[in-house]
Amino acid sequence: MSATIIFWGVAIAQVMLALAMAAATWRLLRGPRAQDRVLALDSLYLSAMLVLVTFGIRTGSTVYFEAALVIGVVSFVGTLALAKFLMRGEVIE
Amino acid sequence: MSGLATFPEWAAVLVALLVIAGAAITLIGAIGLVRFGSFFERVHAPTLGTSFGAAFVLLASAVYFSVLQARPVLHEVLIFVFITVTTPVTLMLLARATLYRDRVEAAARQRPPAATGDSPGPGLAGAPPAENDSAP
Numbered sequence: 001m002s003a004t005i006i007f008w009g010v011a012i013a014q015v016m017l018a019l020a021m022a023a024a025t026w027r028l029l030r031g032p033r034a035q036d037r038v039l040a041l042d043s044l045y046l047s048a049m050l051v052l053v054t055f056g057i058r059t060g061s062t063v064y065f066e067a068a069l070v071i072g073v074v075s076f077v078g079t080l081a082l083a084k085f086l087m088r089g090e091v092i093e
Numbered sequence: 094m095s096g097l098a099t100f101p102e103w104a105a106v107l108v109a110l111l112v113i114a115g116a117a118i119t120l121i122g123a124i125g126l127v128r129f130g131s132f133f134e135r136v137h138a139p140t141l142g143t144s145f146g147a148a149f150v151l152l153a154s155a156v157y158f159s160v161l162q163a164r165p166v167l168h169e170v171l172i173f174v175f176i177t178v179t180t181p182v183t184l185m186l187l188a189r190a191t192l193y194r195d196r197v198e199a200a201a202r203q204r205p206p207a208a209t210g211d212s213p214g215p216g217l218a219g220a221p222p223a224e225n226d227s228a229p
Contacts (some may be wrong), residue, residue: 002105003097006157007194009109012120013116013150018124020116020142027126027135035132042183043126043139049172050119050142050150054112057157060097065154065168072172083183087190 010058014051021047038082045075097161104160108153112171122146136188143180148173 021044022030028040056064084090118141125138151169158166 002100002102005102005109006182009112013112016116016120020120021125023127033132035187035194036135038187039136039139040126043123043142046139046147047119047123048144050115050147053150053154057108057154058114060161062158069172072175072193079183080186083186083190087193
């Protein structure tokens with residue numbers, strides 16, 4: 001019974017997170033200016049990280065946790081570099 | 094999936110509710126990212142996902158693995174602390190970059206009256222006017 005509850009809960013959550021990723025992708029492709037695209041990319045990173053965490057709950061293995069942690073770190077560095085690039089035109093001054 | 098046969102139902106219900114709540118909050122933030130009109134409104138929307146959306150999903154994961162392995166598993170706190178610390182830094186830097194770009198473009202539009210090639214698009218509807226002349 002509890003396996004069924006967890007399966008359906010995680011399935012619904014994954015559908016919602018997939019819709020969130022689709023919305024972020026729409027803004028990434030559509031976004032009128034560059035900073036909208038950077039913001040959408042950051043949101044896409046976050047949704048992908050949460051999808052990996054839900055995959056970890058679904059399979060019961062902690063391998064996905066490390067992938068989620070790496071995605072979190074890469075999201076921070078990537079968004080920071082893109083914001084610096086929008087500000088100055090170069091990343092390392 | 095070995096211990097899932099003896100997984101207690103209250104914990105299963107708790108995990109399912111937490112993970113659905115976190116995913117729903119993240120989805121609301123992403124919908125706000127699509128629906129809002131200007132960039133400075135849009136920059137607020139995904140922080141729903143980075144604060145309570147991530148908190149609920151990671152709490153669900155922590156509860157699940159703690160009950161499954163019968164010991165406290167708290168390494169999800171690491172992701173949450175990292176997300177909470179880094180998101181304001183990146184978004185404030187992005188908003189400052191946007192202010193700077195708006196100011197530069199407004200100044201470039203005022204200086205040479207003939208050279209207005211680029212239309213700013215609908216994202217610039219609420220852009221502030223150029224207040225200082227220090228922009229190149």
